Amino acid sequence: xxxxxxxxxxxRALAEYGAVNEKLVALDxxxxxxxxxxxxxxxxxxxxxxxxxxxxxxxxxxxxxxLGGFIPFINGFASLLALRALEQIRTCVCYARTNVKIxxxxxxxSDFKDGATHYSITDLANLRALPGMTVIVPADAAxxxxxxxxxxxxxxxxxxxxxxxxxxxxxxxxxxxxxxxxITLRNGRDVTLVANGSMVxxxxxxxxxxxxxxxxxxxxxxxxxxxLDHELILQAAExxxxxxxxxEHSIIGGLGSAVAEVLAETRPTPLERVGIRDHFCPTGRxxxxxxxxxxxxxxxxVSAALRAIERKA
Numbered sequence: 001x002x003x004x005x006x007x008x009x010x011x012r013a014l015a016e017y018g019a020v021n022e023k024l025v026a027l028d029x030x031x032x033x034x035x036x037x038x039x040x041x042x043x044x045x046x047x048x049x050x051x052x053x054x055x056x057x058x059x060x061x062x063x064x065x066x067l068g069g070f071i072p073f074i075n076g077f078a079s080l081l082a083l084r085a086l087e088q089i090r091t092c093v094c095y096a097r098t099n100v101k102i103x104x105x106x107x108x109x110s111d112f113k114d115g116a117t118h119y120s121i122t123d124l125a126n127l128r129a130l131p132g133m134t135v136i137v138p139a140d141a142a143x144x145x146x147x148x149x150x151x152x153x154x155x156x157x158x159x160x161x162x163x164x165x166x167x168x169x170x171x172x173x174x175x176x177x178x179x180x181x182x183i184t185l186r187n188g189r190d191v192t193l194v195a196n197g198s199m200v201x202x203x204x205x206x207x208x209x210x211x212x213x214x215x216x217x218x219x220x221x222x223x224x225x226x227x228l229d230h231e232l233i234l235q236a237a238e239x240x241x242x243x244x245x246x247x248e249h250s251i252i253g254g255l256g257s258a259v260a261e262v263l264a265e266t267r268p269t270p271l272e273r274v275g276i277r278d279h280f281c282p283t284g285r286x287x288x289x290x291x292x293x294x295x296x297x298x299x300x301x302v303s304a305a306l307r308a309i310e311r312k313a
Contacts, residue, residue: 006163007105009141011036013148014073014103015043024152025065027051027058028075035105035162037075055080059088059100066098071152077111078104078161082123093157094130101151102127102159108197108248109276109294110164112287116280125253127159128226134179135225137161137255139200143171143223150177161197163248165287168201170221182229188218191305192236192243196222196255199246199274199296206246206301217305225255233262237269242308244272246301248291251275270311272304 018024018040025047032038032050041048051058055076062072074081081089081104093100104123111118128135134156138144144162151158170185185200186207193203200221207217218240222229236243243263245256256273263269276294284290291297 003141003166003169005166006138006141006144007036009145010103010105010148010160010162011039013145015039017149017152018044018047020149021071021152023069023071024073025049025070026073026075027062029053029055029058031076034077035075035103037073037103055085056088059085060092062100063092063096063098066100071099071101073101073103073152075103075105077118078107078120078123079111079118082120082126086126089127090130094132097132098157099155100157102157103162104159105162106164107161108163109281109284109290110287112284112290115283119281121250121276121281122253124161124225124247124249124255125257128253128258132157133226134158135161136179136223137196137225138223139195139197139221140167140169140171142169142173143177146171146177150179154179163198165198167198168204170200170204177223180224180227180229182220182222182224182232184218184220184232186217186219188216189240190216190242191309192218192220192240193246193301193305194220194222194233194236194243194255194259195246196225198248198291202296202298203246203301205298206305209298209302210305215305215309222255222259225258228258228262230262230266233259234267237263237267241312242270242305244274244301244304244308246274246296248296249275251277270308272308274300274304
């Protein structure tokens, strides 16, 4: 069963860490009740700044706070932060090297009721291309909460991609997270499923389905899209000989592209990419139905794995 939503886990964790580090401040753009940065606002009203409906201005304010020695977490919808505020993020955060943390909520297709204008299916491509930006995509609520203190203590810009929804719990209790180091959640010898975000849980289900068909699938979570864990990718390529990437994002410029770049430059290996093809997605009745309709189903992952294994020959 799904756990609490990623956004709720993030909001509560941010408020909890605010009690530990008085330099932590939070900013929002009239969406605190949606991003759940309101947990922080209620607890620390003098350290919370509502900037109105003005994402680019919020980024500039956060850059100023960072230069003043604070640790600002800006909160908003991923679709708007990664597009409307991208120029400010590029110039005032990455180019200026300010210590701003970007909590991008309602990511992927998780705002399923509001349609293509509110989906963020190209944000990872946009953000990972920016020099100096660290990009993190947690798999479930527990992992999302665990990243908050680590990101706060990390010196440099970070983009944290947060789903509006709950995801299948997959994060092992007590697991130590490290930026740039992926996690092998399941060992296997025939094919490696590589995923981040909500697709990690779906890949875990796909691995079970593949097992029922006699296929031994490895499952790797690459929570850090940038910097990418090249070593873990190459190890999987050498030991299983076939890979599948799965992401709640366009197949252009995201996880699949990043893994393909590593393999093309170092060890060409059969790779199948599961993601949103080059199209906009419609409004959905619910998130699971929409993801299935957009090519992100468990069966899509299973089929991709069987194709990748066939290509090994």
